[in-house]
Amino acid sequence: MEENEELAPHIEDINRALNEKLSEEQIEEELRTYTDRYGVPLGSAKRSIVKKYEGDPQDLYVSTEKAIDDIGGDEQGLNLKCRIVSINEKEIEVDDEPKQIWYGILGDDTGTIPFTLWEAKPIELEKGDTVKIENAYANTWNDEPQVNIGSKASVKEIENDEVPQFERETQKLDLADIRENMQNLDVTARVTSIERKMVNTQDDEEKELFSGIMADETGKAQFSAWHDFGMEEGDVLRVKGGYVRSWRGIPQYSFDETAEVEFLDDEELPPAEELDEVSVYSISDLAKRGGAVDAIVDAVMIDIKSGSGLIFRCPECRRVVQKGACRVHGKVDGEADLRVKGILDDGTGALTVIINRELTEDILGYDLEEAMEKAKDEMNQSVIQDALEEKLIAQPLRVKGNITSDEYGLMLVADEVEYKTIDVEEEARKMLDEVRV
Amino acid sequence: MSMINREVAWRVFAREFNDSTLEMEGTEERSPSYLVTPLGAKINRIYTVGVLTERENIGDPEEPMWRARVTDPTGTFFVSAGQYQPEVATTLGHMEPPLFVAVVGKSSTYQPDEDTFLTSIRAEMIKEVTEEQRDQWIIEAATSLKERLEVAIEASKMDEVSVEELVDLGFDENLAEGFKQANEHYDSLSFDKYERMLEDSLRYVLPEYETQSIEEIQEEKEGEDRRDEELESLVIDVISNLEEEEKLENGVEYERVKEKVMEEEDITEDEFEETVNNLRSDGKLYEPVLGNLKIIG
Numbered sequence: 028m029e030e031n032e033e034l035a036p037h038i039e040d041i042n043r044a045l046n047e048k049l050s051e052e053q054i055e056e057e058l059r060t061y062t063d064r065y066g067v068p069l070g071s072a073k074r075s076i077v078k079k080y081e082g083d084p085q086d087l088y089v090s091t092e093k094a095i096d097d098i099g100g101d102e103q104g105l106n107l108k109c110r111i112v113s114i115n116e117k118e119i120e121v122d123d124e125p126k127q128i129w130y131g132i133l134g135d136d137t138g139t140i141p142f143t144l145w146e147a148k149p150i151e152l153e154k155g156d157t158v159k160i161e162n163a164y165a166n167t168w169n170d171e172p173q174v175n176i177g178s179k180a181s182v183k184e185i186e187n188d189e190v191p192q193f194e195r196e197t198q199k200l201d202l203a204d205i206r207e208n209m210q211n212l213d214v215t216a217r218v219t220s221i222e223r224k225m226v227n228t229q230d231d232e233e234k235e236l237f238s239g240i241m242a243d244e245t246g247k248a249q250f251s252a253w254h255d256f257g258m259e260e261g262d263v264l265r266v267k268g269g270y271v272r273s274w275r276g277i278p279q280y281s282f283d284e285t286a287e288v289e290f291l292d293d294e295e296l297p298p299a300e301e302l303d304e305v306s307v308y309s310i311s312d313l314a315k316r317g318g319a320v321d322a323i324v325d326a327v328m329i330d331i332k333s334g335s336g337l338i339f340r341c342p343e344c345r346r347v348v349q350k351g352a353c354r355v356h357g358k359v360d361g362e363a364d365l366r367v368k369g370i371l372d373d374g375t376g377a378l379t380v381i382i383n384r385e386l387t388e389d390i391l392g393y394d395l396e397e398a399m400e401k402a403k404d405e406m407n408q409s410v411i412q413d414a415l416e417e418k419l420i421a422q423p424l425r426v427k428g429n430i431t432s433d434e435y436g437l438m439l440v441a442d443e444v445e446y447k448t449i450d451v452e453e454e455a456r457k458m459l460d461e462v463r464v
Numbered sequence: 465m466s467m468i469n470r471e472v473a474w475r476v477f478a479r480e481f482n483d484s485t486l487e488m489e490g491t492e493e494r495s496p497s498y499l500v501t502p503l504g505a506k507i508n509r510i511y512t513v514g515v516l517t518e519r520e521n522i523g524d525p526e527e528p529m530w531r532a533r534v535t536d537p538t539g540t541f542f543v544s545a546g547q548y549q550p551e552v553a554t555t556l557g558h559m560e561p562p563l564f565v566a567v568v569g570k571s572s573t574y575q576p577d578e579d580t581f582l583t584s585i586r587a588e589m590i591k592e593v594t595e596e597q598r599d600q601w602i603i604e605a606a607t608s609l610k611e612r613l614e615v616a617i618e619a620s621k622m623d624e625v626s627v628e629e630l631v632d633l634g635f636d637e638n639l640a641e642g643f644k645q646a647n648e649h650y651d652s653l654s655f656d657k658y659e660r661m662l663e664d665s666l667r668y669v670l671p672e673y674e675t676q677s678i679e680e681i682q683e684e685k686e687g688e689d690r691r692d693e694e695l696e697s698l699v700i701d702v703i704s705n706l707e708e709e710e711k712l713e714n715g716v717e718y719e720r721v722k723e724k725v726m727e728e729e730d731i732t733e734d735e736f737e738e739t740v741n742n743l744r745s746d747g748k749l750y751e752p753v754l755g756n757l758k759i760i761g
């Protein structure tokens with residue numbers, strides 16, 4: 028495959044590393060066997076040959092494009108020829124300044140790897156582009172190697188055929204096990220909700236997005252389909268070739284027209300109501316996962332934070348107004364609202380729960396207007412918080428909603444809240460039977 | 465991403481909590497310290513529901529320092545709330561025992577001397593609850609204890625307690641580590657005791673096993689208070705009679721008082737000692753010379 032003049036420096040390199048143990052012809056023959064016959068990438072082939080003849084691969088220094096599968100961990104001066112499997116934009120904060128970065132997945136015929144592009148895009152990069160990256164570096168994050176394209180690196184677009192077409196074997200996975208940055212997955216799940224919306228892509232193009240929630244017997248995940256596959260709520264699907272993005276800890280299964288979507292028989296998975304049952308999580312599990320969608324937590328409310336009950340929000344930014352002033356907009360006429368910000372603890376861990384106005388009204392048994400009347404009568408805004416403490420603290424609850432995480436820990440935004448009744452007698456008998464065995 | 469995880473509130477029975485004698489400082493700067501129980505619960509925060517049986521302000525009205533006792537089926541938690549928990553102190557000040565209460569707080573230890581290790585809860589929250597909520601808590605605490613016992617049983621099959629092996633068996637890493645630390649500190653652990661404790665506390669919520677209602681607890685407590693008062697006046701009477709009869713200036717010998725009181729009333733030595741101690745701490749008795757008791761005033 029490689030032209031002679033391209034191989035020449037590598038043949039010399041091997042020759043040097045092996046102290047001229049082999050002739051150049053022998054080396055070339057070996058090299059061609061590895062690369063042409065067995066399809067081993069050049070870099071790996073060189074190392075293998077040096078090792079085979081008892082040399083030290085460390086003595087090789089004419090850099091080659093590294094095969095993605097060979098990227099182990101901390102490496103400098105990394106050169107790659109690969110294809111952009113996915114690319115997404117993200118805004119981060121550096122020294123209080125917003126900064127645009129890109130992240131996604133690179134792939135070649137040996138494998139795929141997550142990457143982050145830390146500098147302004149040197150060229151217009153898009154999914155599917157074939158590129159040559161020079162002087163990048165690799166490190167490990169969450170035990171997985173990843174490629175960093177920093178200020179010293181260069182990225183050039185190259186001809187599509189410079190990277191062989193590859194078809195990666197998909198990995199069959201349960202929804203409970205999907206994690207950020209996984210790719211080429213094979214997932215079977217039931218669509219439990221779906222909505223269509225139009226979103227603007229980076230190039231200001233309008234694109235159709237089908238998003239919702241899918242569930243299997245192990246858990247749930249959000250999904251984003253960037254193509255109209257004709258999916259409907261209730262469908263049981265097998266989606267091959269999707270990848271995982273994550274939003275504040277919630278893994279999201281994404282796929283586009285390159286994915287293979289197969290509609291399966293309804294009996295392949297239990298009905299949606301049954302699948303719902305599996306989404307009861309312990310808080311320690313949620314801490315390990317980092318988040319979950321449409322999850323159920325059984326826990327006790329052990330604290331209600333100040334800023335709960337009757338609150339006033341800035342009409343501009345919805346921040347909670349304190350002493351008549353918004354942190355950003357100064358003195359404003361606050362709009363009344365009701366909420367609970369509390370701590371749920373299940374004995375395995377704790378998380379912050381946010382309960383919105385509608386649910387708070389249900390808990391109180393009266394609405395916002397009546398709450399304002401009560402506060403006026405008592406000349407005290409905090410009577411509503413007191414009432415909520417009375418109703419919620421030390422109370423076992425079942426709360427359903429999306430759980431996200433950031434540096435302050437886990438947060439559950441409640442969609443449903445109910446008092447959890449425990450059949451004490453039944454539980455006690457069950458446990459007694461178990462310990463007597 | 466490193467997350468600040470709020471310390472979990474452990475559901476642990478009073479007996480296991482009070483049996484604890486191992487305190488572990490956090491390994492990193494500003495990381496919390498833990499009380500490690502004999503079964504390896506690493507407690508920084510605790511959540512309990514029980515009966516508030518006593519509360520007492522040992523501070524002053526301006527700066528109250530409340531001490532309270534909260535009992536569960538296995539023993540008594542000592543709970544405190546002072547100036548750093550003003551809301552809790554106020555709430556506790558308004559509570560009239562006996563009551564079912566829920567308490568969230570930090571574990572706290574006090575070592576007055578080498579042989580004594582006292583545990584208590586510094587309350588962050590206290591709230592009156594219902595008997596149903598107390599029973600639900602018992603189920604939670606029992607579930608938690610049962611899991612620690614399962615760790616203990618699995619660990620006892622190993623030549624050396626291995627966190628890794630316990631995690632492989634499906635136990636939480638924190639639980640496995642806690643057990644290993646406990647196992648290295650506490651010698652000759654008796655799991656039987658905690659197994660019995662688990663069964664007893666589960667029976668406690670079953671209708672066929674009679675448990676005390678809050679009224680019965682109140683009656684019993686009033687009965688105890690009455691007996692305490694009776695014993696105290698008996699001891700005072702015995703001393704003052706002897707002082708008068710024999711014109712004793714420097715009080716009466718301790719042993720003579722004890723003999724006389726035990727003749728007149730069915731009372732154990734411990735009960736006698738406790739009564740004398742109460743009278744002394746209430747300022748009704750003192751010791752003019754070593755070993756003699758004399759009435760004040």
Ligand SMILES: [Zn+2]
Nearest residue numbers: 341344353356
């Ligand atoms: Zn504002």
